[in-house]
Amino acid sequence: xxxxxxxxxxxxxxxxxxxxxxxxxxxxxxxxxxxxxxxxxxxxxxxxxxxxxxxxxxxxxxxxxxxxxxxxxxxxxxxxxxxxxxxxxxxxxxxxxxxxxxxxxxxxxxxxxxxxxxxxxxxxxxxxxxxxxxxxxxxxxxxxxxxxxxxxxxxxxxxxxxxxxxxxxxxxxxxxxxxxxxxxxxxxxxxxxxxxxxxxxxxxxxxxxxxxxxxxxxxxxxxxxxxxxxxxxxxxxxxxxxxxxxxxxxxxxxxxxxxxxxxxxxxxxxxxxxxxxxxxxxxxxxxxxxxxxxxxxxxxxxxxxxxxxxxxxxxxxxxxxxxxxxxxxxxxxxxxxxxxxxxxxxxxxxxxxxxxxxxxxxxxxxxxxxxxxxxxxxxxxxxxxxxxxxxxxxxxxxxxxxxxxxxxxxxxxxxxxxxxxxxxxxxxxxxxxxxxxxxxxxxxxxxxxxxxxxxxxxxxxxxxxxxxx
Numbered sequence: 228x229x230x231x232x233x234x235x236x237x238x239x240x241x242x243x244x245x246x247x248x249x250x251x252x253x254x255x256x257x258x259x260x261x262x263x264x265x266x267x268x269x270x271x272x273x274x275x276x277x278x279x280x281x282x283x284x285x286x287x288x289x290x291x292x293x294x295x296x297x298x299x300x301x302x303x304x305x306x307x308x309x310x311x312x313x314x315x316x317x318x319x320x321x322x323x324x325x326x327x328x329x330x331x332x333x334x335x336x337x338x339x340x341x342x343x344x345x346x347x348x349x350x351x352x353x354x355x356x357x358x359x360x361x362x363x364x365x366x367x368x369x370x371x372x373x374x375x376x377x378x379x380x381x382x383x384x385x386x387x388x389x390x391x392x393x394x395x396x397x398x399x400x401x402x403x404x405x406x407x408x409x410x411x412x413x414x415x416x417x418x419x420x421x422x423x424x425x426x427x428x429x430x431x432x433x434x435x436x437x438x439x440x441x442x443x444x445x446x447x448x449x450x451x452x453x454x455x456x457x458x459x460x461x462x463x464x465x466x467x468x469x470x471x472x473x474x475x476x477x478x479x480x481x482x483x484x485x486x487x488x489x490x491x492x493x494x495x496x497x498x499x500x501x502x503x504x505x506x507x508x509x510x511x512x513x514x515x516x517x518x519x520x521x522x523x524x525x526x527x528x529x530x531x532x533x534x535x536x537x538x539x540x541x542x543x544x545x546x547x548x549x550x551x552x553x554x555x556x557x558x559x560x561x562x563x564x565x566x567x568x569x570x571x572x573x574x575x576x577x578x579x580x581x582x583x584x585x586x587x588x589x590x591x592x593x594x595x596x597x598x599x600x601x602x603x604x605x606x607x608x609x610x611x612x613x614x615x616x617x618x619x620x621x622x623x624x625x626x627x628x629x630x631x632x633x634x635x636x637x638x639x640x641x642x643x644x645x646x647x648x649x650x651x652x653x654x655x656x657x658x659x660x661x662x663x664x665x666x667x668x669x670x671x672x673x674x675x676x677x678x679x680x681x682x683x684x685x686x687x688x689x690x691x692x693x694x695x696x
Contacts, residue, residue: 228286229292229481233320234260236297236490237269238511239283245508246499252298255692256321260488260514262690269296269312269325276300276332283403284309287352287382288420294322295382297362297371299347300332306343308332309364311382334377334385340369345400347597350374351479352382353406353419356448358427363392365401365433372398374406374431376451393431393442393453397462401433401481403475405511406453407487407517407558408446414489414518418480429453430517432468438493439468439476444450463545470616471598471640471650472496478517490514493638496610496653502612512651513633513640521646525631526668527680528565528583535561535674539586539593544617556580556666556671563595565670568601569634572658573665579603579654581632581641582669585622592622596630596643596650603654618646627679631688632667 228235233256240253252270255263272281277300284298294317300310310331315324336343345367352360360382363374373394377385392406408417408427417423423446431453432441442465444455459465468476469491476491491512495502502508538559543550556564566582568575579602584595597616600611620628631642636659639652658664666683671677 228288228294229478229483230288230322231320232483233322234256234481235286235322236263237286237494238509240268242268242610244328245502246504250281252296252528254323262631263692264321264533265683265692266321267320268321270298272300274300274310274327274331276302278303279305282307283348285349285351285477286479286615286687288361289352289382290420293317293413296325297333297349297352297382299349302332304343306336307346308336309349309385319436322639328383333383334364334387336366338387342367342400346375348403350406351419352402354421354674355451361451363404363406365404367400368394371396372400372401372433372435374401374404374453378387380435388451390450390452393455395462397460398435399579401435402433402527403432403439403477405432405476405489407428407476407478407480408485410517412461414516415485416480416517418482421672428456431455432478434475436462437474438470439473440465441468442574448685464519464639467616469649469651470596471652471680473512473649473651487517489517491651493651493653497606497655498608510638512638515649521642525680525682526567526678527629529627529677529679530562530585530622530642531675531677533562533585533587533626535672536585536592536622537561538589541588543595547595547615547617548613550595551613552601553597554595555599555601555613556582556669558671560584560672562586562674562676563672564597565672565676566630567632568667568669569632569639569664570654570656571665571667572656573663577602577604577658579639579652579656581630581639581650583628583630583643584672585620592620593617594620594628594648596641596648598639598641598650600654601653603652604653604656606657609655611654614650614652616643616650618644618647620644620647635686 254269278530280301282299312325373391376388442455478489562585564582571578599613
């Protein structure tokens with residue numbers, strides 16, 4: 228959240244080691260979202276309603292400039308219940324200390340169809356047309372996934388609405404749901420605690436199947452429910468925030484710059500012993516700004532002709548990673564593969580390929596973005612998939628496809644087509660340790676592709692985990 232000139236990030240954290248367990252709410256603060264000061268944990272499990280775990284939740288700024296966090300705790304019976312904490316001293320710019328009211332838990336998994344072990348991760352609150360606060364909580368209800376809807380006047384006494392915000396029989400549980408509004412054609416974000424303008428669309432995001440998926444639709448104020456523009460029974464076809472190693476993302480409204488930011492987490496894909504040796508595990512990614520059409524161009528691939536595009540097979544959508552493995556950068560095509568080879572060793576024994584292929588469907592062009600990690604490292608025992616995501620693109624209007632790739636020691640994060648497809652990947656090449664890596668642009672298709680613009684620079688090192696006070 229952004230509060231009184233300070234960005235606050237809260238996160239699941241084990242202060243006793245780099246393996247899962249003993250989870251508390253870590254707390255870091257920043258003025259620029261890049262450099263961070265680590266504070267003492269904000270929430271620890273020390274009451275009956277969270278003694279067995281302090282899981283995910285959200286921050287909300289209430290009327291009167293009052294911050295509040297609502298989070299899931301595992302109680303003495305290991306049920307998942309919803310609790311709140313409030314800052315002890317709002318005049319402290321870092322909000323170091325948080326207190327728990329005596330009436331926790333505020334929401335319990337009570338009622339027909341509940342699974343008390345699948346009821347967690349409340350969203351940031353928003354105000355409905357009746358002036359009441361609302362939140363959604365991820366749940367399994369009658370064996371199906373649901374974002375359950377709750378209403379409150381004061382954020383303390385909550386009543387469950389008789390229907391979910393949205394539910395689906397395509398899965399059994401949604402983790403880390405998120406619900407927010409976007410305005411088509413505008414780059415600015417929308418604050419859910421204020422009136423939402425006409426013409427706004429809403430996004431319901433959920434974490435499942437080891438990735439973050441989302442639906443775009445409208446918030447039906449009369450019936451108090453989310454109505455997606457498109458309903459797909461096969462969840463493999465749902466839209467994804469990122470097509471790589473990306474999970475448990477959370478968005479917030481940045482009132483400083485009037486934008487909505489989403490931030491994801493990625494786990495390690497080496498071994499637990501590696502995590503113990505380095506003393507940490509898991510990273511928070513470069514944050515993304517959300518709007519319905521994004522443009523952030525660093526490399527432009529200009530297509531001289533689009534007639535050579537190969538035909539598109541819709542069955543590829545059901546297993547995009549398999550298609551990226553079979554149609555990798557060595558397989559010649561009509562339009563593509565073309566893209567970047569990054570973190571390459573001198574002899575190319577190690578390298579990661581980020582590339583496009585262009586296909587022609589009946590009425591439109593479909594672009595595939597792949598991030599192939601299968602030769603990213605010579606180290607044994609690593610998880611090295613070939614990630615991939617499809618997106619539609621109007622190539623008759625836009626003759627260029629943009630690619631932005633951010634490269635760190637163990638992270639390759641790519642944004643294709645101005646952010647229409649994003650892929651986060653974890654890699655562990657030995658060449659990085661030696662400091663000798665290379666980057667190349669390539670085209671292995673039959674049609675000419677021009678690199679009309681390429682910008683490359685070195686990222687400076689951020690200051691993180693600074694201890695203060």
